[in-house]
Amino acid sequence: MQFELEAKDPKSKARAGVITTDHGKIETPIFMPVGTAGSVKAVHTRELKEDVKAQIILGNTYHLYLRPKLDILEQAGGLHKFNGWDRPILTDSGGYQVFSLSGTRKIKENGVTFKSHIDGSKHLFTPEGVMDIQRTIGADIMMAFDECTPYPCDFRYAKDSMEMTHRWLKRCIDRFDSTDPKYGYSQTLFPIVQGSTYKDLREQSATFIAEQGREGNAIGGLSVGEPAEEMYATTDLVTNILPEDKPRYLMGVGTPANILESIALGVDMLDCVMPTRNARNGMLFTSEGIINIKNEKWKDDFSPIDPNIGGYVSTFYTKAYLRHLVTAKELLANQIASIHNLTFYLWLVGQAREKIKSGEFASWKNVMVEKVSRRL
Amino acid sequence: MQFELEAKDPKSKARAGVITTDHGKIETPIFMPVGTAGSVKAVHTRELKEDVKAQIILGNTYHLYLRPKLDILEQAGGLHKFNGWDRPILTDSGGYQVFSLSGTRKIKENGVTFKSHIDGSKHLFTPEGVMDIQRTIGADIMMAFDECTPYPCDFRYAKDSMEMTHRWLKRCIDRFDSTDPKYGYSQTLFPIVQGSTYKDLREQSATFIAEQGREGNAIGGLSVGEPAEEMYATTDLVTNILPEDKPRYLMGVGTPANILESIALGVDMLDCVMPTRNARNGMLFTSEGIINIKNEKWKDDFSPIDPNIGGYVSTFYTKAYLRHLVTAKELLANQIASIHNLTFYLWLVGQAREKIKSGEFASWKNVMVEKVSRRL
Numbered sequence: 001m002q003f004e005l006e007a008k009d010p011k012s013k014a015r016a017g018v019i020t021t022d023h024g025k026i027e028t029p030i031f032m033p034v035g036t037a038g039s040v041k042a043v044h045t046r047e048l049k050e051d052v053k054a055q056i057i058l059g060n061t062y063h064l065y066l067r068p069k070l071d072i073l074e075q076a077g078g079l080h081k082f083n084g085w086d087r088p089i090l091t092d093s094g095g096y097q098v099f100s101l102s103g104t105r106k107i108k109e110n111g112v113t114f115k116s117h118i119d120g121s122k123h124l125f126t127p128e129g130v131m132d133i134q135r136t137i138g139a140d141i142m143m144a145f146d147e148c149t150p151y152p153c154d155f156r157y158a159k160d161s162m163e164m165t166h167r168w169l170k171r172c173i174d175r176f177d178s179t180d181p182k183y184g185y186s187q188t189l190f191p192i193v194q195g196s197t198y199k200d201l202r203e204q205s206a207t208f209i210a211e212q213g214r215e216g217n218a219i220g221g222l223s224v225g226e227p228a229e230e231m232y233a234t235t236d237l238v239t240n241i242l243p244e245d246k247p248r249y250l251m252g253v254g255t256p257a258n259i260l261e262s263i264a265l266g267v268d269m270l271d272c273v274m275p276t277r278n279a280r281n282g283m284l285f286t287s288e289g290i291i292n293i294k295n296e297k298w299k300d301d302f303s304p305i306d307p308n309i310g311g312y313v314s315t316f317y318t319k320a321y322l323r324h325l326v327t328a329k330e331l332l333a334n335q336i337a338s339i340h341n342l343t344f345y346l347w348l349v350g351q352a353r354e355k356i357k358s359g360e361f362a363s364w365k366n367v368m369v370e371k372v373s374r375r376l
Numbered sequence: 377m378q379f380e381l382e383a384k385d386p387k388s389k390a391r392a393g394v395i396t397t398d399h400g401k402i403e404t405p406i407f408m409p410v411g412t413a414g415s416v417k418a419v420h421t422r423e424l425k426e427d428v429k430a431q432i433i434l435g436n437t438y439h440l441y442l443r444p445k446l447d448i449l450e451q452a453g454g455l456h457k458f459n460g461w462d463r464p465i466l467t468d469s470g471g472y473q474v475f476s477l478s479g480t481r482k483i484k485e486n487g488v489t490f491k492s493h494i495d496g497s498k499h500l501f502t503p504e505g506v507m508d509i510q511r512t513i514g515a516d517i518m519m520a521f522d523e524c525t526p527y528p529c530d531f532r533y534a535k536d537s538m539e540m541t542h543r544w545l546k547r548c549i550d551r552f553d554s555t556d557p558k559y560g561y562s563q564t565l566f567p568i569v570q571g572s573t574y575k576d577l578r579e580q581s582a583t584f585i586a587e588q589g590r591e592g593n594a595i596g597g598l599s600v601g602e603p604a605e606e607m608y609a610t611t612d613l614v615t616n617i618l619p620e621d622k623p624r625y626l627m628g629v630g631t632p633a634n635i636l637e638s639i640a641l642g643v644d645m646l647d648c649v650m651p652t653r654n655a656r657n658g659m660l661f662t663s664e665g666i667i668n669i670k671n672e673k674w675k676d677d678f679s680p681i682d683p684n685i686g687g688y689v690s691t692f693y694t695k696a697y698l699r700h701l702v703t704a705k706e707l708l709a710n711q712i713a714s715i716h717n718l719t720f721y722l723w724l725v726g727q728a729r730e731k732i733k734s735g736e737f738a739s740w741k742n743v744m745v746e747k748v749s750r751r752l
Contacts (some may be wrong), residue, residue, distance in 0.1 A: 042707040
């Protein structure tokens, strides 16, 4: 994997760059749609490429490990071959899902035991095991096995957890560096900065992560319920420490406004279930603001969902029609809303990239943050 | 509306023709996907045109009348404008749904009172009202208000019902002929043959319907639980009476084998929820036979769903991937299976049309009926 920095915004820390993988290039800053179980919910592979214009998608190690399981993924020749997505894929480590299974999981130094949400069967994730799993899934970008601390989190727990995450990282790196990709293309490993919202822990963690010298770095443990200001302050602090010549991935963020603010803080990659999950609840993100399409006011609005962002669904279907589909609980509603929201997210980061390259990002960002946050 | 007969099969009653409407041509024999509430479930308008290659779709008067309601459809400029489908649309009369609401509906000479399944509100459908509703929906082909008798049905009930359907037809025709289309394009009205499975009633009804001299005719009251042999015998009898120079629409039929047999009996148009409904339960119709994609045997079958019929989903996605999506209850499973099944149905009637034109239909049909009926 290579990363080339193309432009820096003069009035913020925003940057534009290009990541090159064996499955193609990724123009940053980039938003990555989440394809939990090998499918971005309600969106065809073709639509992801041609309408949404996604350049990289996520897969969830926990979900894929449990279903379809590794034997099927390996027989298929990896996730790309299995789901037909031939552009880059990033997989998380499974840690986030496993830790969410509170009550059924046990964290020890060796790893985490947990019970499957599907059939209750018992499993163990270790740093080494999670590297092997991601080798088999075949992600272009693999994530280190970390503990994502909840918010709020007391200092002692945050510190112990961060230190364990660092020890686990060493084990991840050892395993990663001593194994080969399975399908003939390169894979890379991103370590993850933790430390909750504690300034000194975050500094310590970012320094440790930076020292590993990997091809990219991630910021975890944010967007877990902390105030946006704390998230931005932490991100700001961490991006000051992480190397400038490597892509920075802020995990699980966020709203359109969060995304723009994070880009301003030097973040290059982001992912979030929000555009697809909220779509399935009738919330649309548009270039003019946020729409709850269930509201009566849209029932006779025959204008396109969002005429400004291009893309088939956003310009072809009307708000009135989508509202009808949502009200009638038609499956097509999920499809249209999901594709629209993702198209908007990709449009937004594409616009950010343009503005960074033209040196206008900071002022544009301030206008857009307001615009995309208002409720229509 | 015009109908031009292009070819007749020498060894069966099958015919190939072209229906011309103000929204374009329909090549017969044709299968019409069902778009209940203004959406063919889980299928985009673009996919219906480009992948499925649907030439005409159905809308359900009962559903559209209740939601989004007529005021919205009228403001939109009709259903075509509302859902973006610019090819022909056929609407049923709402009768079938209303009669299914047993317990909450009352049939009288004037019409049928019923309660909405959505909010329990009371409504009245009369032959005249149903014409007005379909004028407002803006269907290219409107259906007469009839009673669809259940199976089995005693002779007395079937006879009385048929006679009422005939009286209702006169009222439908009076209303239709004394009103104008609302959106600047032509609409036409198809009457419906009833009479349950009684030979003499069907003869009587078909004769009466033929005498009305409308631009097309329909056969109703079949595919309601009677044995296939009775359905074919009744269809055979009715198509002998209905005029040859008008399209014949067999309502609510059926399996791929039913469709081929009906075409052999001189049917030109068919519709059924089976391809989409069964898709949502994991049943796939393919050129090689019927697949229950939930079965374990497909979990490592990495061949395309159906390589023989063209179309994006059928040739791009594998059986193993679709099985995974169905098992994981991913929304994309409904989408892939629905588009595939519809693509197959349209492929099948397209093949039938080719074979009729080349004079090989009868023998091809016998081979195909066996092929498409077997369980894989």
